Amino acid sequence: MFLLALFVATTAFSQQKVTLSLKNVTVKTALEALKAQSGLSYWINANDVDMQKVISVNLKSTTVDDALKAILQGQDVRYQLSGDHIVISKATQDVDPKEKKVATSGEMRKITGKVTDLVSGEALPGVSVIVEGTTRGTITDLNGIFSLEVPSENSVLTFSFMGYASQQIKVGQQTHINIKLAEATKNLSEVVVVGYGIQKKSDVTGAVSTVSDKDFNKLAAATPSEMIQGKIAGVQIISNSGEPGAGSQITIRGMSSIRAGSQPLYVVDGVPLDEGNTSPAGGNSYNSTPTDPLAFINPNDIASIDILKDASAAAIYGSRGANGVVIITTKKGKKGVSEVTYSTSLSIGNIRKKLSVLSADQWRQQRDALLGYNTTTNLDPNDYHANTNWQDEVFRTAFSQDHNLTFTGGSETTQYRASLNYTDDQGILKKSDMKKYIGSLNLTQKALNNKVTFNAVLNASEIVQNRLPLGTTGYQGDALINALQANPTWPAYNANGTPFQIGSANNLSPVAMIYYTNDLTRETDVLGDISANVAFTNYLSYKVNLALDYMNSNRMIDQDQKLDYEISNGGAGQRNSREMYNYLIEHTLNFDKTFGVNHLTVLGGYSYQNFQIRDAYVTGQGYITDALLYTNNIGSGNPTMTSISSDADSYQLQSYFGRVNYSLKDRYLLTATVRADGSSKFGTNHQYGVFPSFAGGWRLSEEPFIKKLNFFDNLKLRFGWGETGNSEIGTHNSQTLYTPTPVASAVVGGQTITGLIISKTPNPNITWEKTQSTDAGLEFAILGGRLMGDFDYFYKQTTDLLLAIPSQAVSPTSFVVSNIPNAKIDNYGVELSLTGKAIQTKDFSWEISGNMTLPKNIVKNLPVQMYQTGAAVGQGLSNAYCEIITSNQPIDVLYGKKITNIDSQGVVHYLQTKSGIDSLTYLGNPSPNFIWSLTNTFRYKNWDLNIFINGVSGNKIFNNTAVLLDKTNINTSHNTLSYFAYDNVATATYTPTVSSRYMMNGAYARLSNVTLGYTFHLKNTTYIKNLRVYVNGSNLIVITSYKGFDPDVTASAPFGGNGVNSFGIDNGNYPKPRTFMLGISATF
Amino acid sequence: MKTIKKIFLGGVLLISILLMASCSLKEQILDTVTASSVQADSTLLQNIVYTPVSQLPIMGEWFDMWGLQEMCTDEAMWPTRGTDWYDGGAWQQIYTLSTNPQHVQINNAWNHMSNALTYCNTASAALLTAKTSPALLQRYTGMVDFMRTYYEYVMYDLWRIFPYRDPKNADFSVPPTFYSGTAGFNFLVSNAKKAYSEMISRDDAPYGEPNKDAALMLLAKLYLNKGVYTGTANYDSCLYYVNQIIATGHYALANDYFAMFLPNNASRYKAADDEAILVGVNDDSRNHGFDWNNVWVQPCFHYNQTFNGNYPSNWNGGATTPFYLRNTWYSGTDTAQDVRWKDNRFYSTTGVYIGFNNGLQHDGQGNVIKTRGGAPLNYTDTISLTSSPENFGVRILKYYPRLTGVTPYRINNSWIIWRYADVLLMKAECLARSTTQQDLAGAMALVNQIRAKRNAPLVSATTQAAVLNKIYIERGLELYWEGFRRDDRIRFGTFLNARTDFPGTTNTNDYIYPIPQSAIDGSNGALHQNPGY
Secondary structure (H helix, E strand, O other): OOOOOOOOOOHHHHHOEEEEEEEEEEHHHHHHHHHHHHOOEEEEOOOOOOOOOEEEEEEEEEEHHHHHHHHOOOOOEEEEEEOOEEEEEEOOOOOOOOOOOOOOOOOOEEEEEEEEEOOOOOEOOOOEEEEOOOOOEEEOOOOOEEEEEEOOOOOEEEEEOOOEOOEEEEOOOOOEEEEEEOEOOHHHHOEEEEOOEEEEHHHOOOOEEEEEHHHOOOOOOOOHHHHOOOOOOOEEEEEOOOOOOEOEEEEEOOOOOOOOOOOOEEEEOOEEOOOOOOOOOOOOOOOOOOEOOOOOOOHHHEEEEEEEOOHHHHHHHHHHOOOOEEEEEEOOOOOOOOEEEEEEEEEEEEEOOOOOEOOHHHHHHHHHHHHOOOOOOOOOOOOOOOOOOHHHHHEOOEEEEEEEEEEEEEOOOEEEEEEEEEEEEEOOEOOOEEEEEEEEEEEEEEEOOOOEEEEEEEEEEEEEEEOOOOOOOOOOOOHHHHHHHOOOOOOOEOOOOOEOOOOOOOOOOHHHHHHOEEEEEEEEEEEEEEEEEEEOOOOEEEEEEEEEEEEEEEEEEEEOOOOHHHOOOOOEEEEEEEEEEEEEEEEEEEEEEEEOOEEEEEEEEEEEEEEEEEEEEEEEEOOOOOOOOHHHHHHHOOHHHOEEEEEEEEEEEEEEEEEEEEEEOOOEEEEEEEEEEEEOOOOHHHOEEEEEEEEEEEEHHHOHHHHOOOOEEEEEEEEEEEEEEEOOOOOOOOOOEEEEEEEEEEEEOOEEEEEEEEOOOOOOOOOOEEEEEEEEEEEEEEOOOOEEEEEEEEEEEEEOEEEEEEOOOOOOOOEEEEEEOOOEEEEEEEEEEEEEEEEEOOOEEEEEEEEEEEEEEEEEOOOOOOEEEEEOOOOOOOOOEEEEEOOOOOOOEEEEEOEEEEOOOOOEEEOEOOOOOEOEEEEEOOOOOEEEEEEEEEEEOOEEEEEEEEEEEOOEEEEHHHHHOOHHHHHHOOOOEHHHHOOOOOOOOOOOOOEHHHEEEOOEEEEEEEEEEEEEEOOOOOOOOEEEEEEEEEEEEEEEOOOOOOOOOOOOOOOOOOOOOOOOEEOOOOOOEEEEEEEEEEEO | OHHHHHHHHHHHHHHHHHHHOOOOOOOOOOOOEEHHHHHHOHHHHHHHHOHHHHOHHHHHEOOOHHHHHHOOOOOOEOOOEOOEOOHHHHHHHHHOOOOOOOOHHHHHHHHHHHHHHHHHHHHHHHHHHOOOOHHHHHHHHHHHHHHHHHHHHHHHHHHOEEEEOOOOOOOOOOOOEEEEHHHHHHHHHHHHHHHHHHOOOOOOOOOOOOOHHHHHHHHHHHHHOHHHHHOOOOHHHHHHHHHHHHHHOOOOOOOOHHHHHOOOHHHHOOOOOOOEEEEEOOOOOOOOOOOOOEOOHHHHOOOOOOOOOOOOOOOOOOEEOHHHHHHHHHOOOOOOOOOOOEEOOOHHHHOOOEEEEOEEOEOOOOOEOEOOOOOEOEEEOOOOOOOOOOOEOEEEEOOOOOOOOOOOOOOOOOEEEEEHHHHHHHHHHHHHHOOOOOOHHHHHHHHHHHHHHOOOOOOOOOOHHHHHHHHHHHHHHHOOOOOOHHHHHHHOOOOOOOEOOEOOOOOHHHHOOOOOHHHHHOOOOOOOOOOOO
16 A cells, blocks of 8 residues: 655644554544644545554654554555644645646646635635545645646536535636635534533534624623623513513423423533523512523533424423523633633613603693693692602613623643633613622543543632612602603702602602612622543543532612602511522433444433522511611611521432434434433422434435536434423422411410411312424534524424313412313414624625524413413503413413504594493404524624614514503693693593503514724734724614503512413513623733 | 543543433421421410411401491491592492492402311311310311301391301312302301300300301391391391390490490400400400401591500591481481590590591690691591592591500500490391381380490380381491491391482392402302392
8 A cells, every 4th residue: 555645743733742652543532642742633535545444553642644644654655734623635646736747648637726715715725636536635825726637628626624614616718717715604514502411503403593602792791691682593582671580481382381481491511401490589668670690600610502493302301391492502621722811891781762641831830731720710739849850860870890800721641721800790770780790610630541531610600680670660769760750840869868758658750769779789690610521532421510509689779758658657678588499410421432334423411400599588667767778777667577588499300311413424314312200399290301303314415416407505304203391380389388377377265276287279280391303403604604594493382281271169378280182272373584794804704694583472271260370560451461372372471451442522432342331352462473683703804893683573462551551640740741741632531450451562573783893913912912992872763653661571479379470461561771892801 | 640630531421421420399487387386296286276367457447347347337337538448449439329331449358258267177177186175176177167267247238148168178179168048048057057066154254266156146147137148037037146245244335335336345254244255355465466456546537646655557538428427417306415436435535526527626635636737637527439638527436546655557446346236226126127026115125225224315216117217327327337237228128228428229130249350250150240240
C-alpha cells in the first residue's frame, strides 16, 4: 500500500506533542483521543476513511503529524491542517495542487479556481474538491487555490469543507471556477440538548427547538423566558406583568389542561425544578403576581435554552412532560481559553402608553351634567379643586443597570467558569424594583487518566424585591387601578408633603397607597449539582448526578396606620416566608457504539427526587405607633388581631427511564423512549405510570437520488408519537386526611372546641393526565443553506383530564378531584420557521428569519355542563365570571352578554332568550389562532443591527380594567376612561356587567426589540481581545386596536373554588415598559 | 494497577445498582392528620363530634341560607345600586323568584349543607369505634343524629330533597340515597324522634350544644309545614310538640326584646326570660377562617357609616321594602310604642338605631353622613330592585355589633335559630288551623301575650281568616329578618303575591329552589331537576 501525505504545518501544530497508547481500538476512537489531547478537531470526507478499522498505536511525545501517520497507516488518505481542523480525505493523483499533470487523454480538461468565504471573502485553504463519481480530487492551498483535471464538461465538482455547506458545480465550459462557500447552517452542525444527553441536530427525531445565547432577545434585566419570547414556533410566552421580576406564562403547543396547570417543566443543568411559586403569597390586598421561577439564574450564564415540544422528545420526562420541557444549559469553562469578560448595560424605561382618563375639567363637566352641580348655587362637594394626573404621579422614568464579570479558563484536566452578576432593575411604577446578586461556578475536573469526569455547578443568588400594592383589582387594593380611577380634583400631596387622603377607606389615593406601603421580599436560592461520569470503555459510561435546589424567601409587608384603609386596624404588618427544597439522585448508563453502518446509542437511568415546601404566615394589626416598621416587631400590636398559620407539603418522584437511538447509514433514524414514573401524589391504585414514545427520521438528503438533484443541503422527515403526563395535580388527593381547623370549631359551654374534619374528598384512583401527541416534521436547507426551514404538524390530545367534578352530596368538599377518561382537550396546528440569508457579501449581510404557529384548541366531553372561570372583578360583579370551559369550544372561551344595540335613550340592549331574559353567549377565544415573529439581522462591516417584530391575532381579551373605569364611576366621584365618558350609553341607566362591551380584540404587532451594535476588532492591542458597544430599544411600537395598557395579558383570575385556569384577562396588569439600553462588553 | 481499577469501577457499578433498588413511595403527611392517627387518639373524639354544631351560624349568613329564606320575600331586598350589587343578577333573581340551576348562592347553600352532613357522618363514624362511657356515647350520638336531621330538614325545606349517606360507608364515590316527598318527611320525623330519645335535657346541656328541646322544635317545624311539604297538613302533631316545649318550663318571653340579639347574648342562657332554643354561637376572640356575616352591619349599611371606625368598609346593600313596612308595621302596630321597631340605646354613640333605620343618617358625633356623591344620606322607604341610589331603602339592624374591644367584622352575638316567641306563634297558628282542636280565642290570646310584652297595641279578630291574618302580621313584626319569612309566606299563601317591584306569579314551582346544576352533574343521573327549572 502506498501512503501519500501532504502536510501543511503551522508552528503550533507541528510542535504540539501527544501521547497515545491504544490497543485494538477503531480509527475513530484513536482520532477522538488525538482530538481530546491536541484540541484540534478533525474533519473527514465521508466514506474516504475506514473509521472502523481496528488498530493499535503506542506513541510517546510524538507530533500530531506522526500520530496521524500512525493512526491512518495503510489508508490511502491525505490530511491537511486548516484553522484548528485537520482535514482528512482520500488521496488522489492530484497530489500537489500546483503540479501540472500531463493530460493523459484529450478529454481531460484542466480547471483552476479559488475558494473563498462567502462573508469575509478570505481564502479558504484545505477545501476538498472532488469530481463526483470518481476518485479524482484535490485540496485547496493556503491561498484557497485549486487546480485539477476533470474528465468532461459534464463533470460535477463537489466543494466541501468543515463547518461550511457543501456546494456542487457543473463544470460546463468553464476553466476557471471561483467558489464562495457559506458557513454551514447552524442547524446542521449544532447540537441540541435533549433530556439526559445531547444529540446532533441532524440526528434528532423529535420536535426540539434550540435558542442559543447569541439569538437571545437583548433586554434590560431580562428573564430567561423573555429572552426567547417569540423565537420559537409553537411556543407562546406572555409576561405576567411589566413588574421587575415578574414571571411569564409559557404555553407550548396550546393549553392542554383545565386544572393541572399549563406550565412546562423547567430543567436547569439536568435538575428538574419544582413548579411552586417562589414568592410567598401576600394577603388579599397585596401583590400576588407570580414571580419568575428562573430569576435565580444569571441570564448571561445561559448557553442555550432548548424546548422539547412534542411527546417523542418530552417522554423522557414522563409524568411531567405533557406541557413540554424547557431545558436551560449554562455555560462551562473551555480548555485553553483564558478570558475575563466584563459587560454592563444601563437602561431607561418608561410607560409606553398611558390610558386616557378624564382631566379634572372634563370630570367636572361630566359631574355637573349628570348630577346637576354648578359653580354657584350647587357646588360639587367632591370637587377638591386640584388638577391631578394620577398616572403621572405613580409612573416614573426607571433607571436600571446590570453588571457582569466572568472569568473562564481551563487546562487539559480542569476547566472552570465563574461569574458574578449584579442587577438593579427599577420598575416604571414607583416603589417597585428588584436587585439581584448572583454568583455561579462551573467546574470540570478529569481524573483517573481521563476516565472519570467530575462536574460541579454551584449557583447562589440573592434577590431583593420591592413591590407595591397591585393585583387585587376591585374597589380597594390596587394602586394602579386607583391611579386610573382616583378623583382628578384631589391634590396628590398636602402642603406638608404627605399624601393627600380624603379620609375614606373606599376612596384611596394611589399615592398614599404607595407611600404608606412597604412590601419587601428577600429570596435566597442555592442550586448545587455535582456529577461524575465514568467511562468504562469507549462505548460504555456511567454517570451519577446529585443535586440540591434550595430556596428561602421572606416577605415583609407593612401598611402604615396613616393609610385611610388601615386607620381602623391600627396598621398592618405581615411576615410571610416560604422554604422550598428538592434533592435529586440520578444514575445513568450510556452505551454508544457504531457497528459498520449501524449506530446505536442506549441510555438507561434511574432518578429519585424529593420535594419539600414549607410556608409560614404571621399577621399583626393594631399598632400604637408607626415609628418602627411593624414587621420588625410584629407582636407589638393588638394580640387579638394577630393571625398565624403555616403549612408544609412534600412529595417524591421515583423514575426509571431508557432511550434507544438507532441510525442506519446516517439516514434512517429511530428513537424509542420509555419512562416509568412513580409519584407519591398519585393514588395507591395507580402509583406508577409508563410513558412511551417512538420516533423515526429519514434524512432524505443523504439518499443518492436526492443528492443527485443537487438541490437540498438538508432534507429530513420526522415522525413521532408519544405519551406524556401532567402530574401537577396537588398533593394529598388520594387519602382520607383530617385537618384541625377553626372553621369547624364549635363553641360549647363557652369553650371553643377546635374542629377536626376531613379536609378533602379523597380519591384513591387519582392519577396523572395523559397527553398523546403526534408530530410530523420536515426540515430542509437549500441554496447552500441560504434558505432553510422547519415545518411541523402536531396533534396533541390530553385525556384522563383531571377535573374538580362536583362530588356526590354528603362529601367533605363540594368538588372532588378526579380523572375523567372521556374528557379531552385537543390541540393541533402547524408550525413553520424559515431562515433566509438574503444578502451575503464581505461587507454586508442581511438575514431574515421568521416563524409562525397556527394553533387550534378544543375541549370535548366534559362531564359537566360548564366550568365557570375568569372571575370578573368590580363593583356589582361579585360572583361574576367572564369565561367558561365547555364541550366543543376552545378552552376558556369568553362568555357573557352580547350587546345588540344601544337605543336613542342610551339604554344598552343585550341579546335575549325567547322568554325575554338577557342570554349569555360565547364572546370570543382568548387564545390567538395565529402567532408569528420576524427577525431581521443586518451586518455592515463592524456594525450589526437586529430588528425583532412579533405578534398574535385572532384572540379577544376581557378588559376588566375597563369595567372598573366605566362611565358610571362619575356617580361615585371616581374617574372614567375618556372613550367611555363620551360614548352614547346613558350613565343613569347603565350597569356594568360582563358583556361584549369589554371583550376587545387582542391582536397586535409589536416592534419588540431593536439592537444596533458595533464591534471593535482590536487585534493589535494586547489587553482587550474584544470590545462591543450596543444600543437597544425594546417594546418600542405596538400596533393594536386594543384599548388597555398592553394586549399581552395573562390571567390569574380563577373563579370560585374549582381551581380552573383562566386566560386572557386584563386585570390592570403592570404595563410593560418601553426601554432604551446602552451596553458594553469587553473581553480581556 | 489494572485490577485495582477494575475493582474500583466494579464497586461503583455495584453501589449504583444497589442505589437503584427502588425506594417505596409513601406519601408524607406533614400538615394534616391521617385517619389512623385520629383513631388512635381518643381525646380527639370531641373535636370531631362537635363539628356539625360549628356550622349552625351559617344559617344566619346573609348570602347563604338566610338569603334564600328572606330575599325572596317582602322583608328583604338586595337592590342593584348603580354599579353596585348587580352581581350577575343574583340578588334580583332571588327576589323575583327567577333563579336558575347555575345560581351561585343556591349552589353555595347546597354545598354548605352537603359539607355539614359530612361533618355529621364523620362524627357518627368516629362514634362507632369510640371507647367512651355509654352515657357520653348516647349524648353525642343523639346530638349528631339531631344535627344530621336538622341539616337534612334545611335542604328538604329549600329543595324538597336531601341526600343521605350511611355513616358506616366512608367511600365518597358511592352514590348517596336521595329522600324526597312523604318518604323524606317520614325519614326526618323518625330520625328527629330517635335523636330526641338520645339527647340530653337542656338542664344538663352546656350553652351551644343542642338538647332535647331542639329536637322537639324540629318536629314542630316539620309538622307545621307538613301541608306544604307533603300536601297533607297535620297541625295537631305540631301542636303536640309546641305544647311539649311550653311544658318544659324552660322558656319565657324576653323582657327586653333586643337584648336577645345583643353582643354576648350567650349570657342570657337559662335566664328566667330566655327564649333561645337553638343557637349558632359566634366567638369573636378567635378567627374562624371567615367571619360570620349574620345580616348585620357590613352588607347593609352605607360605606360612610363606620360605627365609630369599627366598620370602615361597609357595602351599602340590603334593605327592606315599602310593601312590608306598609302592611306589617305602619298598619300592623304602632311604631311609636312597639319596642321592636327601633331602640336608641347606642344611638348617641354610633348614630345607628337597633331595629329599623330610616331618614337622615348621622354619625356618633351628630354629623350628617354624606353619600359618595356628597349629598346627605337619607334612608327612604322607597326602593327599586334594579336601580336604587345609595340612600334608597330602610336598613335593619337586629343584631347590634359590639362597640368596644372589637376586631372588625368579628362578632360574638349568637345567631338565634329558634326561639320561644316563635313557639307561641306556632301554637297560635295550630290552634287557628286545627280542625279538631281549633281555638281562635286561644290563638288571639297568644298573639296578644306577645304584643303586650312588646308594648304593641292589642288586637282582636274572630274569624279564622282574620285570626290567621293577625298571626301572619305578628310573625312579620316579631320574627322579622330571622329567616322564617319564606316558609311563612308559603304557608299563609302570600308567597307568590305581588310585592314591591315584583308583579306576582301563579307558578307554584317557585316555592322551591332549583337543584344546583353541579349537584345534578355530580350525581350520575340520580338527581333530577325540580319541576319548572
